[in-house]
Amino acid sequence: MFDRGRFWSPVPDWQTAAINKADLTVRPVQADGEIFMVSGNFGAFLAGQGLARCLGPKDSCGDAPYALRLAPDRMLLIGGAAPIDIMPGWQDGIAVSEVTDGYLIIDVIGANAGALMRAGAAYDFDAPAGAAVESAVILFAGMKVAVIRRAGGWRLHVERPMAPALWHWLEKAG
Amino acid sequence: MTGPRRLPEGGEIDRRQPLEFSFDGISYRGFAGDTLASALLANGVRIVGRSFKYHRPRGILSAGPEEPNAILDLRHGPRHDPNARATMELLADGMALRSVHARGTAARDRLAFLDRFARFIPAAFYYKTFMWPHWRLYEDRIRAMAGLGQLDPASSAHSAAHHHHDTDLCVIGAGPAGLAAALAGVRQGRRVLLVDEGTALGGSLLARAAEIDGRAGRDWAADCQRQLSDGGARVLTQATAIGLYDHLSAVVVEKGVAASANGERIHLIRAKQMVIATGAIERPMLFANNDLPGVMLAGAALTYLRRYAVRAGAEAVIATNNDSAYELAVALRAAGSAVRIIDARPERELPAWQRDRIRVSGATLHAGVTVAAALGRNVVEGVRLSDGTQFPADLVAQTGGWTPSLHLYCHAKGRPLWNAEEGAFLPGTDLPGIAVIGAASGAWALDRALQQATLSVGGNAGDASKASAPDERWTARPLAASQAQSGKARIWVDLQNDVTSKDIALAARENFVSVEHLKRYTTLGMATDQGKTSNINGLAVLSAETGRDIGAIGVTTFRPPYVPVSMASVSGLERGELQVPIRRLAAENVHRQEGAQFRDYGGTLRPAWYGADRTVVAQECLAARNEVVVMDASSLGKIEVIGPAAAALLDFVYYTPMSGLKPGRLRYGLSLTETGLVADDGVVLRLAPENFVVSCSSSHVAAMVAQFEAWRQDHFDLDSVFVHDATPHWATMAISGPKAKAVMASLGLGIDLDDGKLPHMAAAAGRFAGRPARVARVSFTGERSYEISVPAGLAADLWGQARAAGAKPLGIEALNILRAEKGYIYVGQDTDGETMPQDLGMTGPRDKRQEAYVGDRSLFTPAAQATGRKQLVGLAASGRDPLPAGANAIAISAGRKHSLGYVTSSYVSPVLGGPIALALIEDGLSRMGETLSFEHLGQVSEGRIVPTCFLDPEGARLHV
Numbered sequence A: 001m002f003d004r005g006r007f008w009s010p011v012p013d014w015q016t017a018a019i020n021k022a023d024l025t026v027r028p029v030q031a032d033g034e035i036f037m038v039s040g041n042f043g044a045f046l047a048g049q050g051l052a053r054c055l056g057p058k059d060s061c062g063d064a065p066y067a068l069r070l071a072p073d074r075m076l077l078i079g080g081a082a083p084i085d086i087m088p089g090w091q092d093g094i095a096v097s098e099v100t101d102g103y104l105i106i107d108v109i110g111a112n113a114g115a116l117m118r119a120g121a122a123y124d125f126d127a128p129a130g131a132a133v134e135s136a137v138i139l140f141a142g143m144k145v146a147v148i149r150r151a152g153g154w155r156l157h158v159e160r161p162m163a164p165a166l167w168h169w170l171e172k173a174g
Numbered sequence B: 001m002t003g004p005r006r007l008p009e010g011g012e013i014d015r016r017q018p019l020e021f022s023f024d025g026i027s028y029r030g031f032a033g034d035t036l037a038s039a040l041l042a043n044g045v046r047i048v049g050r051s052f053k054y055h056r057p058r059g060i061l062s063a064g065p066e067e068p069n070a071i072l073d074l075r076h077g078p079r080h081d082p083n084a085r086a087t088m089e090l091l092a093d094g095m096a097l098r099s100v101h102a103r104g105t106a107a108r109d110r111l112a113f114l115d116r117f118a119r120f121i122p123a124a125f126y127y128k129t130f131m132w133p134h135w136r137l138y139e140d141r142i143r144a145m146a147g148l149g150q151l152d153p154a155s156s157a158h159s160a161a162h163h164h165h166d167t168d169l170c171v172i173g174a175g176p177a178g179l180a181a182a183l184a185g186v187r188q189g190r191r192v193l194l195v196d197e198g199t200a201l202g203g204s205l206l207a208r209a210a211e212i213d214g215r216a217g218r219d220w221a222a223d224c225q226r227q228l229s230d231g232g233a234r235v236l237t238q239a240t241a242i243g244l245y246d247h248l249s250a251v252v253v254e255k256g257v258a259a260s261a262n263g264e265r266i267h268l269i270r271a272k273q274m275v276i277a278t279g280a281i282e283r284p285m286l287f288a289n290n291d292l293p294g295v296m297l298a299g300a301a302l303t304y305l306r307r308y309a310v311r312a313g314a315e316a317v318i319a320t321n322n323d324s325a326y327e328l329a330v331a332l333r334a335a336g337s338a339v340r341i342i343d344a345r346p347e348r349e350l351p352a353w354q355r356d357r358i359r360v361s362g363a364t365l366h367a368g369v370t371v372a373a374a375l376g377r378n379v380v381e382g383v384r385l386s387d388g389t390q391f392p393a394d395l396v397a398q399t400g401g402w403t404p405s406l407h408l409y410c411h412a413k414g415r416p417l418w419n420a421e422e423g424a425f426l427p428g429t430d431l432p433g434i435a436v437i438g439a440a441s442g443a444w445a446l447d448r449a450l451q452q453a454t455l456s457v458g459g460n461a462g463d464a465s466k467a468s469a470p471d472e473r474w475t476a477r478p479l480a481a482s483q484a485q486s487g488k489a490r491i492w493v494d495l496q497n498d499v500t501s502k503d504i505a506l507a508a509r510e511n512f513v514s515v516e517h518l519k520r521y522t523t524l525g526m527a528t529d530q531g532k533t534s535n536i537n538g539l540a541v542l543s544a545e546t547g548r549d550i551g552a553i554g555v556t557t558f559r560p561p562y563v564p565v566s567m568a569s570v571s572g573l574e575r576g577e578l579q580v581p582i583r584r585l586a587a588e589n590v591h592r593q594e595g596a597q598f599r600d601y602g603g604t605l606r607p608a609w610y611g612a613d614r615t616v617v618a619q620e621c622l623a624a625r626n627e628v629v630v631m632d633a634s635s636l637g638k639i640e641v642i643g644p645a646a647a648a649l650l651d652f653v654y655y656t657p658m659s660g661l662k663p664g665r666l667r668y669g670l671s672l673t674e675t676g677l678v679a680d681d682g683v684v685l686r687l688a689p690e691n692f693v694v695s696c697s698s699s700h701v702a703a704m705v706a707q708f709e710a711w712r713q714d715h716f717d718l719d720s721v722f723v724h725d726a727t728p729h730w731a732t733m734a735i736s737g738p739k740a741k742a743v744m745a746s747l748g749l750g751i752d753l754d755d756g757k758l759p760h761m762a763a764a765a766g767r768f769a770g771r772p773a774r775v776a777r778v779s780f781t782g783e784r785s786y787e788i789s790v791p792a793g794l795a796a797d798l799w800g801q802a803r804a805a806g807a808k809p810l811g812i813e814a815l816n817i818l819r820a821e822k823g824y825i826y827v828g829q830d831t832d833g834e835t836m837p838q839d840l841g842m843t844g845p846r847d848k849r850q851e852a853y854v855g856d857r858s859l860f861t862p863a864a865q866a867t868g869r870k871q872l873v874g875l876a877a878s879g880r881d882p883l884p885a886g887a888n889a890i891a892i893s894a895g896r897k898h899s900l901g902y903v904t905s906s907y908v909s910p911v912l913g914g915p916i917a918l919a920l921i922e923d924g925l926s927r928m929g930e931t932l933s934f935e936h937l938g939q940v941s942e943g944r945i946v947p948t949c950f951l952d953p954e955g956a957r958l959h960v
Helices: A043-048 A113-120 A160-173 B036-042 B112-120 B136-145 B176-187 B217-230 B298-308 B323-334 B352-361 B407-411 B446-456 B501-509 B515-522 B535-546 B567-571 B588-593 B616-626 B646-653 B698-715 B740-746 B792-804 B812-821 B844-848
Strands: A019-021 A024-029 A035-040 A066-071 A074-078 A089-091 A094-098 A103-109 A137-140 A143-150 A153-159 B014-023 B026-032 B071-076 B079-085 B095-099 B163-172 B192-195 B234-236 B239-245 B249-255 B264-276 B280-282 B295-297 B315-320 B338-343 B364-367 B371-375 B382-385 B390-392 B395-399 B402-404 B416-419 B424-427 B434-436 B492-494 B596-601 B604-610 B629-632 B639-642 B666-672 B678-688 B691-696 B722-725 B730-736 B763-768 B771-776 B785-791 B870-877 B888-893 B896-909 B914-922 B931-936 B939-946
Touching: A024 A113, A035 A066, A035 B722, A066 A143, A089 B678, A094 B639, A094 B722, A103 A113, A103 A160, A113 A153, A113 A160, A113 B163, A143 A160, A153 A160, B014 B036, B026 B036, B036 B298, B163 B176, B176 B192, B176 B217, B176 B264, B176 B446, B192 B264, B217 B234, B239 B264, B239 B407, B264 B567, B280 B298, B295 B298, B298 B315, B298 B323, B298 B395, B315 B323, B323 B338, B323 B352, B323 B395, B352 B364, B371 B395, B402 B424, B492 B501, B492 B535, B501 B515, B501 B535, B515 B535, B588 B596, B588 B604, B588 B792, B604 B616, B604 B812, B616 B629, B616 B812, B629 B792, B639 B646, B639 B698, B646 B691, B646 B698, B678 B698, B678 B771, B691 B698, B698 B722, B730 B740, B730 B792, B740 B785, B763 B792, B785 B792, B812 B896, B812 B914, B870 B896, B914 B939
Parallel strands: B014 B095, B163 B192, B163 B264, B192 B234, B264 B434, B295 B395, B315 B338, B315 B395, B338 B364
Antiparallel strands: A019 A024, A024 A103, A035 A074, A035 A094, A066 A074, A089 A094, A103 A153, A137 A143, A143 A153, B014 B026, B071 B079, B071 B095, B239 B249, B249 B264, B280 B402, B371 B382, B382 B390, B416 B424, B596 B604, B629 B730, B639 B691, B639 B722, B666 B678, B678 B691, B730 B785, B763 B771, B771 B785, B870 B914, B870 B939, B888 B896, B888 B931, B896 B914, B931 B939
């Protein structure tokens, strides 16, 4: 039987992987804190974390913590260095699952970052934001990726099992 | 100067950059800025290919995408294009070009003799001849002699990632009308994308004299380009719009992309408004031998002269029925050619200023006559007029009128209407968000086109540029060929598919008079040029033959792509690993280090076995039954269902009720489709009263998440239950075997492993490397087993510790055998599109449950309760060889065979020392002990029906 392991490129070492090209840098981000998927009526919870609202693809994130809108009643909470006072399960009308190891965060930075993003998605990154916050999840390089702006470029959040495929795409398209 | 036809100065070429290339093995020189066609013409190459059917010599007809003849095999570095259009490719140093379809070279084709048999192979000959004794005898040979170009399997030039564009205004075509529209859009502050198939912006302004806003047309175009750039417009050149699609989206293929190995990139465009300014295509005239090399379109000859400094002929005849060719006559005279104009219109219809211009230039005007025939054997050597006059010529530049390029308009479901006065199809219906402007809409006069362009994007008429140009009439009705004048000589209508006017007459005689039938019967318009230069002339011939107006005949349907597109460009980056990306395990690199061989199982790359070849699978099975193994089960679903209604949602989605589970307990269950079919099986763990984890099949995670979410939204209070796919967060290692407990004890998970505290189908919370760990006693091997779930970042560590504790690696192929020994199913392998839970012997929920659940009513239909349903059974093979998976159980009644079912899983069990199998057999559960015959690929085996569980039916090994 042909070993399909030979067909697929090895999984990168996320501690050291980087793509450096003219006016473009792509690198994994080591998360400071935990990541939680939170569903429900979480407005009060967000406020308690000092976060005004969930963010969509046209918003900018600073340092964590920040929350990405996944669905009308679902968010991905990216924690910072300070622990978040939250427990997995059901509490106070919100459902919480820890998904810290489930995502790889990748920064795409540089003057050519926009061209790379437009190669990956049909999403109109340049259109002004509307009144409602969109879901941060778009189809990027054919995969579901949560996207947000950051200083100098964009930040991508991809489910870890698909991260090698996304990385391979970024290497080819960059 | 290079080439006998290159003028010493002029043109857009860069004479400081000479380029070497070859054609059919002969070396030539061109310049940067040349197209392949201009470089060949400059070097005096007149025969560039052989025709499709008759292998007639063919030369360059045009200067654009409508080119039907100059299709070349192009090699340059890694790039291979078996049918490159010479008129649309820029020359590059080192290009190797070959003619396609010639045996030998284009100039000397060994198959040229086929033309002598033309009368035996007219249009549609294959419907009438080459039929006996069977058409397949001839098909391969005919195909081998036909066709254009050959693929090279070794060619590996990939293409680049597609680019996406969102824009307010997309203008397709950067001639004067398109430039004006784009500029007006920029001035309104809109996001503008301008696309043109040429190498420079300007369209007709690049070859024809014009004055706009007091400046030369070329200068005006250059200034437009500057303003567009300053205004932030995006401009794509060498970019052809190949299709217009729903919601104002377009696909464009860009050439000359340095970052792309095949030189191309596809752009996907979404616009709020689309402007089609694609101009018009010049129409050939119909006369005998009009396919000879040296017969070309007049506009093309002017383009080669002005843009590439190539004089296509020294003794030129210009055949025309409109004013557009007169500029060529003057230009060729200025370049030193002898020029005769053959104008079909009587002299009294010609404007005085045109006649004066010709007289001053020194060209000779023949009015009121047409070209009846081109003369020459392999190239044009002369012409004969309709009045019988003959004279020598090495160039026949023809213009029979202009056909608006409405392909994109038609893609968007626009309906063109015939305008007899203009002799052209023009846009008939308006399309929301799409404007057709300029020559494409029949706005021939430059000034009118500029105004129209500005108004089309909402600009003010007063802001439009003003053009001053001679009052020329470019339109003309297509002239039907005069067969009487041509005698036996053929008049070519579709050059690429070798269709003559006689073929069209033949189609009419045989009653193929609908334009759709004409097209399919003769293949008119079916070649890669899509009839760009032949459709209207074909309609004119059919009109003459049938007495019907062209408008009544109509046109066939234009479909994308407008020009051929390579499959490499269509795929972009989506090839190889990126064609169907696969999920990867967090510990994959550790498995590679252990010598695993991998396979795609349900969309995840997983170890099939650990070793050089398949022989190790038996050892892995024995290790699982006699010692202890560790398997990476991380791809198993971990779907969290959370909230006060979580139990109710699970009870609704699952056939097996789950609400009775106590926290810390697990239950195996099936989920069904609404039609009662088995959709998935899995294990549900209750973590807390309002928190469940569903461990479904690896390949069904996305489907189960969607199923839960759909029913949640449809059937439940949205604030009462939520579904989270936490599968990527958790890595799961399964420890299995008689010595599993000892390995578990060594891992330091901080849980009490006493069977009283952690019985089979129970779970406990622990910690590993300082982070949460979940341990579930659940088994897919039938041995004592523990599934340890830890955050994925710890997967490699957990695997390593289990291995260090003595667990041997277990791959999927061994697991397949172990689970089959226990009769555990794979949904989708041991179930099919008819399998219901009762077919697997699971009738309890159907018989006992009262409340509604997905698929409930379907379980009580007559078909669901009928006898003769396929039921899952085990099979014991009569011999030592395993029954082939897929083999059908055969019964014979009334002398005819029919299938009773088939083998679903089949293995050689190293533990049991022989073959085992599972099968779906009609009334299988009632046939215990019966022996059936199984057929597969002509071989017959026997198998006896036995229970599905071959090993330890009491389940004692779970507690060893």
